[in-house]
Amino acid sequence: xxxxxxxxxxxxxxxxxxxxxxxxxxxxxxxxxxxxxxxxxxxxxxxxxxxxxxxxxxxxxxxxxxxxxxxxxxxxxxxxxxxxxxxxxxxxxxxxxxxxxxxxxxxxxxxxxxxxxxxxxxxxxxxxxxxxxxxxxxxxxxxxxxxxxxxxxxxxxxxxxxxxxxxxxxxxxxxxxxxxxxxxxxxxxxxxxxxxxxxxxxxxxxxxxxxxxxxxxxxxxxxxxxxxxxxxxxxxxxxxxxxxxxxxxxxxxxxxxxxxxxxxxxxxxxxxxxxxxxxxxxxxxxxxxxxxxxxxxxxxxxxxxxxxxxxxxxxxxxxxxxxxxxxx
Amino acid sequence: xxxxxxxxxxxxxxxxxxxxxxxxxxxxxxxxxxxxxxxxxxxxxxxxxxxxxxxxxxxxxxxxxxxxxxxxxxxxxxxxxxxxxxxxxxxxxxxxxxxxxxxxxxxxxxxxxxxxxxxxxxxxxxxxxxxxxxxxxxxxxxxxxxxxxxxxxxxxxxxxxxxxxxxxxxxxxxxxxxxxxxxxxxxxxxxxxxxxxxxxxxxxxxxxxxxxxxxxxxxxxxxxxxxxxxxxxxxxxxxxxxxxxxxxxxxxxxxxxxxxxxxxxxx
Numbered sequence: 001x002x003x004x005x006x007x008x009x010x011x012x013x014x015x016x017x018x019x020x021x022x023x024x025x026x027x028x029x030x031x032x033x034x035x036x037x038x039x040x041x042x043x044x045x046x047x048x049x050x051x052x053x054x055x056x057x058x059x060x061x062x063x064x065x066x067x068x069x070x071x072x073x074x075x076x077x078x079x080x081x082x083x084x085x086x087x088x089x090x091x092x093x094x095x096x097x098x099x100x101x102x103x104x105x106x107x108x109x110x111x112x113x114x115x116x117x118x119x120x121x122x123x124x125x126x127x128x129x130x131x132x133x134x135x136x137x138x139x140x141x142x143x144x145x146x147x148x149x150x151x152x153x154x155x156x157x158x159x160x161x162x163x164x165x166x167x168x169x170x171x172x173x174x175x176x177x178x179x180x181x182x183x184x185x186x187x188x189x190x191x192x193x194x195x196x197x198x199x200x201x202x203x204x205x206x207x208x209x210x211x212x213x214x215x216x217x218x219x220x221x222x223x224x225x226x227x228x229x230x231x232x233x234x235x236x237x238x239x240x241x242x243x244x245x246x247x248x249x250x251x252x253x254x255x256x257x258x259x260x261x262x263x264x265x266x267x268x269x270x271x272x273x274x275x276x277x278x279x280x281x282x283x284x285x286x287x288x289x290x291x292x293x294x295x296x297x298x299x300x301x302x303x304x305x306x307x308x309x310x311x312x313x314x315x316x317x318x319x320x321x322x323x324x325x326x327x328x
Numbered sequence: 329x330x331x332x333x334x335x336x337x338x339x340x341x342x343x344x345x346x347x348x349x350x351x352x353x354x355x356x357x358x359x360x361x362x363x364x365x366x367x368x369x370x371x372x373x374x375x376x377x378x379x380x381x382x383x384x385x386x387x388x389x390x391x392x393x394x395x396x397x398x399x400x401x402x403x404x405x406x407x408x409x410x411x412x413x414x415x416x417x418x419x420x421x422x423x424x425x426x427x428x429x430x431x432x433x434x435x436x437x438x439x440x441x442x443x444x445x446x447x448x449x450x451x452x453x454x455x456x457x458x459x460x461x462x463x464x465x466x467x468x469x470x471x472x473x474x475x476x477x478x479x480x481x482x483x484x485x486x487x488x489x490x491x492x493x494x495x496x497x498x499x500x501x502x503x504x505x506x507x508x509x510x511x512x513x514x515x516x517x518x519x520x521x522x523x524x525x526x527x528x529x530x531x532x533x534x535x536x537x538x539x540x541x542x543x544x545x546x547x548x549x550x551x552x553x554x555x556x557x558x559x560x561x562x563x564x565x566x567x568x569x570x571x572x573x574x575x576x577x578x579x580x581x582x583x584x585x586x587x588x589x590x591x592x593x594x595x
Binding site for chain 1: 341342345346347351353365426427428431454455457459460461462463464465466467469470471473475476477478479491495496497498499500501502503504505506514515516556557558559560561562563564565566569571572573574575576577578579581582583585586588589590592594595
């Protein structure tokens with residue numbers, strides 16, 4: 001970009017998602033994406049003790065820690081209060097990246113109402129084009145690709161997981177760390193957190209963030225053990241279709257689809273999955289799709305990169321064994 | 329108790345859907361229907377009001393939509409499920425509004441309803457299956473200045489306080505806030521009742537109020553493309569992937585698949 005364009009594009013801020021003091025992997029993807037834009041990158045961390053070296057290695061030129069005074073810091077309204085304090089302090093922010101999670105999108109919505117920003121959700125990429133921040137995304141269960149330009153004063157782009165791969169850079173300069181305090185708004189103070197209990201975590205990577213997801217559908221006929229075994233060999237997460245969760249074969253938290261978890265892994269493996277539009281809408285952003293199903297007419301074969309029409313009880317154990325054998 | 333439920337009339341996801349040359353979704357097909365996730369919102373609204381004594385004098389469940397004339401069908405569905413009144417914001421100037429501009433219209437309608445008879449709870453679904461942005465509930469909370477309690481799977485209202493249980497990606501939370509509050513519900517806990525014949529007949533007699541932007545004191549410049557801070561500048565149907573592989577067979581197909589995975593760096 002020319003210097004003039006750089007001035008028009010402004011600075012980039014990234015809302016860093018974290019849990020128990022650790023950066024969420026998707027946040028490192030957002031920083032990597034921001035770094036590639038060639039502009040000043042400011043990481044926003046709600047709370048204290050940000051791992052500034054790690055944030056800098058992925059692209060942050062400056063780290064902003066924000067304490068929220070007067071309300072629970074995890075509430076959507078509190079995070080918006082934090083951003084409303086930090087963004088003007090950074091000055092000239094043209095683009096804010098947030099994760100395209102429910103929480104991230106809710107933050108984007110409230111911030112847009114407060115500031116007049118334009119919001120694009122589920123973005124796979126972002127660029128400064130024709131003098132405007134423009135986000136690229138696929139819509140209608142992956143059938144269409146669109147570009148959406150932001151005409152407001154600030155672009156808030158909610159980025160889908162795995163839009164880019166997180167890459168650390170060597171020799172990043174020590175970032176400046178600035179501390180802020182935000183006063184909680186009435187909207188944040190109005191909500192009381194009665195209790196917050198951590199959900200049990202599995203040994204496997206979280207479904208929404210996993211690079212590999214193995215999904216079981218109706219065709220597994222109630223037995224997810226083979227799905228889990230393959231997921232473990234590939235170091236991936238286990239997902240399921242709505243049928244499988246409704247039948248109680250696996251917990252609801254594994255449901256992939258428009259209303260369950262939206263995934264965008266580098267590799268999707270569908271086992272006995274028909275590929276109905278509900279499910280497709282939640283996995284259409286997968287980079288590579290492999291499907292095994294005994295029904296040659298299953299819709300998943302219309303969009304799978306590699307399909308096997310075959311008996312799952314034969315193919316699945318052979319696949320797991322062959323992968324193990326080659327890995328020695 | 330007064331409950332308002334926001335619903336949206338959307339293209340049926342089981343049918344082919346497409347975008348117009350200006351990037352807006354083609355709407356108005358015969359198969360357009362009540363957004364499936366809003367059925368859960370209607371159910372949650374009904375159950376919340378029923379716990380307080382609805383249907384009875386002084387209680388009300390209003391279904392609210394903004395959309396073209398056909399959107400009245402989604403209101404009828406809500407009425408057939410048991411809602412008592414319906415409001416349809418219908419104004420051609422609203423077409424082409426993005427999610428935040430749409431929320432502005434809904435918020436103005438809710439504020440008008442609230443001024444007529446105080447609203448205790450506003451309920452929305454977790455997403456609309458056309459845009460899948462999930463922006464509207466939180467935007468409504470901000471616009472109205474009401475607390476947000478989103479993605480609820482349990483709701484209780486007592487003594488002017490709403491309590492919800494919700495699951496985030498990492499935690500189970502119990503939150504409370506004073507009424508009026510904005511809620512959204514997931515598709516897990518409020519499996520929608522099916523309207524019976526009596527409900528469908530009764531819905532024909534229930535009132536549907538139609539409002540325009542003028543009724544809401546909203547300028548045309550606040551909605552539609554002019555009032556939206558985003559604009560679709562490019563839309564193209566995704567081409568078929570050219571190098572797809574489809575084989576038939578059982579265990580003998582596996583080595584070739586593993587070769588493929590290995591090329592891609594997964595094996």
